[in-house]
Amino acid sequence: MVDLFALVLTHGLLALAAWRLIQRADLDRDPPKAEPVPEEQAQSRRGMRLK
Numbered sequence: 775m776v777d778l779f780a781l782v783l784t785h786g787l788l789a790l791a792a793w794r795l796i797q798r799a800d801l802d803r804d805p806p807k808a809e810p811v812p813e814e815q816a817q818s819r820r821g822m823r824l825k
Contacts, residue, residue, distance in 0.1 A: 795801070
């Protein structure tokens with residue numbers, strides 16, 4: 775026989791975790807984009823890697 779308490783407990787905890795994740799405000803916002811690197815700096819960085 776399946777232990778009903780174990781099923782209710784585990785599914786309840788999973789539902790609680792899902793509910794708390796859904797309620798988070800930061801899931802609706804995208805992180806700010808990084809500034810593009812100027813071409814001069816990108817070339818100097820590439821040169822440093824080759825050495």
